[in-house]
Amino acid sequence: MAVSFAQIRASSDQVFTENCPTRVVLDHVMSKWGVLVLLALTDGTARWGELRRSVAGISEKMLASTLRTLEADGIVSRTAYPEVPPRVEYALTERGVELMERMMPLMEWIAANADDIVGRPA
Secondary structure, rough: OOEEEEHHHHHOOOOOOOOOOHHHHHHHHHHHHHHHHHHHOOOOEEEEEHHHOOOOOOOOOHHHHHHHHHOOOEEEEEEOOOOOOOOOEEEEHHHHHHHHHHHHHHHHHHHHHHHHHHHOOO
């Protein structure tokens, strides 16, 4: 492990405390829908319908909310084209790409171990 929790905490005594902005970012990025939308966007730009199909089970309301949140955080960009019918595309920003470069090893580990973990009796 390259960096420990203690090393991160040493950078600021407020990191990960109750009112620290890190908790807000964790909530946005690591929510079930946030993670799945970000994963869907790692393959490139996607339109609304493509995202809805990629993130099976997400409601329109939750997709809209998740995209708005990630856009406000500067992790996802939204581009609306002045066409008829309207076309809107979503993509990872540079910050989003950087985030996903770090998150993908975790997602690979989860994909490789999920069946075994969920299949085990409690």
